[in-house]
Every structure is written in structure tokens, then in C-alpha cells.
Amino acid sequence: MADNELIKEDEKHPIYSLQTKVFEKLREDILNGVYKKGDELREKTIGEQLGVSRTPVREAIRQLELEGLVNIIPNKGASVVGLSTKDLKDIYEMRARLEGMCARWAVKYASEKDIEKLEEIVDLSEFHCMKERYEKVLELDNEFHELLYNMADSKMLYHVMADFHHYLQVIRKKTLSSHERVINSSKEHRDIINAIKNRDEELAENCAILHIKNTIQNIEEHCLWPEE
Amino acid sequence: MADNELIKEDEKHPIYSLQTKVFEKLREDILNGVYKKGDELREKTIGEQLGVSRTPVREAIRQLELEGLVNIIPNKGASVVGLSTKDLKDIYEMRARLEGMCARWAVKYASEKDIEKLEEIVDLSEFHCMKERYEKVLELDNEFHELLYNMADSKMLYHVMADFHHYLQVIRKKTLSSHERVINSSKEHRDIINAIKNRDEELAENCAILHIKNTIQNIEEHCLWPEE
DNA sequence: TATTGTATAATTGTATACAATTATACAAGC
DNA sequence: GCTTGTATAATTGTATACAATTATACAATA
Numbered sequence: 001m002a003d004n005e006l007i008k009e010d011e012k013h014p015i016y017s018l019q020t021k022v023f024e025k026l027r028e029d030i031l032n033g034v035y036k037k038g039d040e041l042r043e044k045t046i047g048e049q050l051g052v053s054r055t056p057v058r059e060a061i062r063q064l065e066l067e068g069l070v071n072i073i074p075n076k077g078a079s080v081v082g083l084s085t086k087d088l089k090d091i092y093e094m095r096a097r098l099e100g101m102c103a104r105w106a107v108k109y110a111s112e113k114d115i116e117k118l119e120e121i122v123d124l125s126e127f128h129c130m131k132e133r134y135e136k137v138l139e140l141d142n143e144f145h146e147l148l149y150n151m152a153d154s155k156m157l158y159h160v161m162a163d164f165h166h167y168l169q170v171i172r173k174k175t176l177s178s179h180e181r182v183i184n185s186s187k188e189h190r191d192i193i194n195a196i197k198n199r200d201e202e203l204a205e206n207c208a209i210l211h212i213k214n215t216i217q218n219i220e221e222h223c224l225w226p227e228e
Numbered sequence: 229m230a231d232n233e234l235i236k237e238d239e240k241h242p243i244y245s246l247q248t249k250v251f252e253k254l255r256e257d258i259l260n261g262v263y264k265k266g267d268e269l270r271e272k273t274i275g276e277q278l279g280v281s282r283t284p285v286r287e288a289i290r291q292l293e294l295e296g297l298v299n300i301i302p303n304k305g306a307s308v309v310g311l312s313t314k315d316l317k318d319i320y321e322m323r324a325r326l327e328g329m330c331a332r333w334a335v336k337y338a339s340e341k342d343i344e345k346l347e348e349i350v351d352l353s354e355f356h357c358m359k360e361r362y363e364k365v366l367e368l369d370n371e372f373h374e375l376l377y378n379m380a381d382s383k384m385l386y387h388v389m390a391d392f393h394h395y396l397q398v399i400r401k402k403t404l405s406s407h408e409r410v411i412n413s414s415k416e417h418r419d420i421i422n423a424i425k426n427r428d429e430e431l432a433e434n435c436a437i438l439h440i441k442n443t444i445q446n447i448e449e450h451c452l453w454p455e456e
Numbered sequence: 457t458a459t460t461g462t463a464t465a466a467t468t469g470t471a472t473a474c475a476a477t478t479a480t481a482c483a484a485g486c
Numbered sequence: 487g488c489t490t491g492t493a494t495a496a497t498t499g500t501a502t503a504c505a506a507t508t509a510t511a512c513a514a515t516a
Binding site for chain 2: 017019059062063066083084087154156157
């Protein structure tokens with residue numbers, strides 16, 4: 001049996017069930033292209049690879065099916081669907097609009113502390129950008145948007161945005177490795193913050209939409225869409 | 229053991245696994261308020277009620293957790309989260325924007341046949357409205373939006389909209405039982421169709437947004453939000 | 457009474473067993 | 487050579503067994 005990553009992590013995070021960990025591992029692997037479109041996911045094989053029985057693997061695959069990342073044919077098996085370039089583009093377009101909604105709603109609910117926190121994140125991000133520590137920049141970008149999603153104070157909106165965020169993770173890693181893009185992104189983040197500060201819903205929405213649209217444009221310009 | 233609904237349906241739909249059927253049954257029951265917020269979902273109990281073992285129930289509950297309808301605490305159990313009135317409102321707001329996107333994209337991809345089909349649906353709907361057959365009207369409304377979602381030709385957008393659609397099913401049943409609302413809804417549907425016919429993306433988007441906004445307003449006016 | 461400890465029961469988490477379905481290999485017949 | 491039928495293997499679907507965790511009941515103690 002292969003040396004087993006999941007059980008090792010068990011010691012560190014005994015909070016999560018094996019099922020959850022298998023799910024996250026498989027999702028990660030699908031989104032990162034470890035499994036490619038059409039690959040078949042055999043319960044037994046995956047279970048052996050991860051050192052668990054079929055049960056948690058099955059449960060994980062069922063969840064992946066609900067997310068649309070996997071296709072299950074009853075009594076036959078599961079195969080990887082994954083995300084095409086068009087899927088990613090569509091997600092960005094949806095995200096643009098919903099990010100706008102987020103910013104608009106954040107205006108309504110933002111506390112002074114939230115806004116300070118947003119500014120801190122951007123400050124730190126610019127610092128790490130200067131030092132060219134882009135993993136940190138990505139992390140902080142995640143924090144920025146995560147906080148924004150929380151500020152909107154909507155369980156459902158958060159839920160959708162969190163899903164999108166996972167889907168886009170791989171490509172965001174690329175966009176936020178460009179010094180120039182990070183600089184621009186920071187400016188756009190500050191525009192959003194200022195709009196929220198001034199309690200200007202319309203402006204906040206437009207800034208947030210523009211931010212995502214610019215991200216898309218950047219991806220286009222630098223040909224960062226995944227080759228299929 | 230209770231008389232068992234799931235196995236009976238087995239004869240009719242042997243395509244779906246028990247797991248799928250348990251999932252759909254539980255989701256339906258949660259959305260319809262059969263299970264209320266906070267109710268605990270015991271695998272053994274539900275399995276006995278439905279005449280299946282714990283395994284498919286477990287898998288179904290895991291899926292419901294991913295949808296956010298259920299909260300699982302490891303080693304403790306699953307409890308119903310369900311949708312609050314605010315959740316429903318937020319979903320409508322998101323849907324308004326994404327429905328707009330749908331209409332916009334549908335303009336790009338709509339075939340003559342699609343448009344004809346849309347018109348047929350509205351014609352039929354108005355006919356059944358006249359006859360006060362509102363279950364039929366609901367069915368056709370579903371068809372209209374389903375087709376629109378398909379016309380947008382986006383797997384991801386369809387996926388999100390399909391989820392929303394399930395979530396809103398209960399309340400849509402109420403709004404489309406009002407003669408007046410159905411009449412207005414039909415007009416709005418025709419506006420959307422005409423915009424698509426004229427290949428006017430901007431107008432199509434705005435009409436679709438307005439359609440959902442009007443739906444929301446109708447719900448407000450008639451106090452159709454669920455009492456909590 | 458309130459609290460704590462402990463034994464018991466209930467419940468979940470995981471693994472495994474068995475049934476049902478599907479895939480594969482290969483020989484028989486054309 | 488190609489199809490078809492059949493036996494075998496592989497895989498999934500479901501149920502169940504067992505382990506681990508959590509809840510419950512209740513007695514002992516302050």
C-alpha cells in the first residue's frame with residue numbers, strides 16, 4: 001500500500017473525518033489537473049492510495065458529483081469532469097456580478113473595524129509584493145475577498161463565492177504572481193475600500209465588478225487560461 | 229418498519245440509486261419544512277423510515293451538508309439548517325443578476341427554434357392561467373427558465389441556477405398561484421423573448437433582471453415570505 | 457441541591473461482506 | 487475476420503459489523 005498522506009495529517013487535524021479529507025484531496029487534485037477530464041475514479045484504487053476503505057471515498061465522490069466536478073453513471077463508476085477554460089471564464093463573469101453585490105451589501109453592514117482590517121490586508125499585501133513574496137500576496141488576497149464576502153452578511157452569497165473561490169484558485173495563483181498585476185489589484189482593492197468607507201453602494205459595486213473584469217483582462221493579455 | 233416509499237418508486241425509476249433518492253427526499257422535506265431548523269437527522273431513524281440501510285442515508289446527508297442545508301458536527305451528528313427568509317431573499321437577489329446574465333448570453337446563442345419554443349411555453353402558460361390550472365403554469369414557468377438557462381450554454385451558470393431553482397421552488401409555487409401575477413409574469417417573459425429576438429443583449433439582461441425584481445416585489449406585497 | 461464520576465446506551469465513523477451490475481477474455485459459430 | 491455467447495473478473499450498491507465517540511442515567515459526594 002502506498003505511503004499514506006491522509007493518516008499522517010490525521011494527527012494534526014483530528015477534527016475532520018476521513019471523508020472530508022478525501023473530498024478535499026480529490027477536489028484539489030481535480031482542480032490542479034492531477035486527474036484529467038475523463039479519468040475514472042475507482043473507489044478501491046483511491047482508497048488504497050490514500051490508505052482508507054471505500055466508504056469515505058464513496059462519500060467524497062458523491063459530494064464531488066454534486067459540485068459538478070465528477071460524473072457518476074450508476075453501477076458503472078465515476079469519471080472526472082473538471083473545469084474547462086470556458087467554465088473558468090463563465091465563473092469569472094458570474095463572480096464579477098456577485099462580487100459587485102458583495103461590495104454593495106458590505107457597504108450596508110461594514111463596521112469601522114472591518115474597513116481597518118481591509119486596509120491592513122492591502123498594506124501588508126503591498127509590502128509582500130515589494131519583497132516579491134507572491135505566495136503571501138495570494139494568501140492576503142484570499143483574506144481580502146474572504147472578509148469582503150463575510151461583510152456582506154449573507155450565508156448564501158458566501159456559500160456561492162466560496163465555491164467559486166475554490167474553482168478559481170489555480171488560475172489566481174498565476175495572476176497574482178505578476179508584480180504589475182498585484183500593484184494594479186492593490187489599487188483596485190483600495191478603490192473598493194474607499195467606496196465602502198464613503199458608504200457609496202453604487203460605486204462599491206462598480207469598483208468590485210471592475211476589479212474582476214480587470215483580472216479577466218489580465219488573464220487574457222497574458223494568456224493564462226489553462227491549455228486544454 | 230414503516231411502509232416504504234423509496235422501494236416502491238424503485239420499480240418506476242430503477243435508474244437512480246437509493247442514495248440519490250434519499251438525497252432528493254430529504255432535500256424536498258427540508259425545503260418544504262417537514263424537517264425544521266435544528267432538527268437532528270439520525271442515520272438509523274431515517275434509514276428505517278425509508279426502508280434502507282444507513283449507508284445511502286449517510287451519503288445523502290453528506291451531500292446536503294455540501295449544499296449548506298445541513299450542518300454536520302463530527303462524531304455528533306447532522307442537524308437541519310434549511311433556508312431562512314433572508315436566505316431566500318438573498319437568493320432572489322443573486323438570481324436576478326444571474327438571470328440577467330443568462331438572458332444576455334442566451335441572445336448570443338439562441339436559435340430560431342429556441343425562441344419559438346419559448347413563445348410556445350408562454351402561449352401555453354397563458355392558456356392554463358385562463359383555465360386557472362396553476363400547477364400547469366408553474367410547470368411551464370419551470371420549463372421557460374430551464375430553457376433560458378440552457379440557451380445561455382454555460383454549464384456553470386446552469387448549475388448555479390438549477391440549485392437556486394430548487395431552493396426557491398416552494399415560494400414560486402405560491403407566487404404562481406396568483407392570477408394577476410401570472411398575467412404580469414407572462415408579459416415579462418414576452419419582453420425577454422422580444423429582446424432576445426432583436427438580439428439586444430442589454431435589453432434582454434434588463435428585462436430578465438426586472439422580471440425577478442418584480443417577482444420579489446410581488447412576494448413582498450402579498451407577504452409570501454415564509455413565517456419563521 | 458448541585459456536581460462529579462462512572463457505567464451504559466446511543467450514535468457516528470470506518471471497514472468489510474455480500475449482492476447486483478458491468479467489463480473483460482476467449483472460444484464457438486458464421 | 488467478425489460477431490456472439492458465456493464464464494470470469496472487476497466494480498459498484500447496499501447492508502452490516504465493529505470501533506470510536508458522544509449522550510444519558512444515576513449513584514456518590516460535598
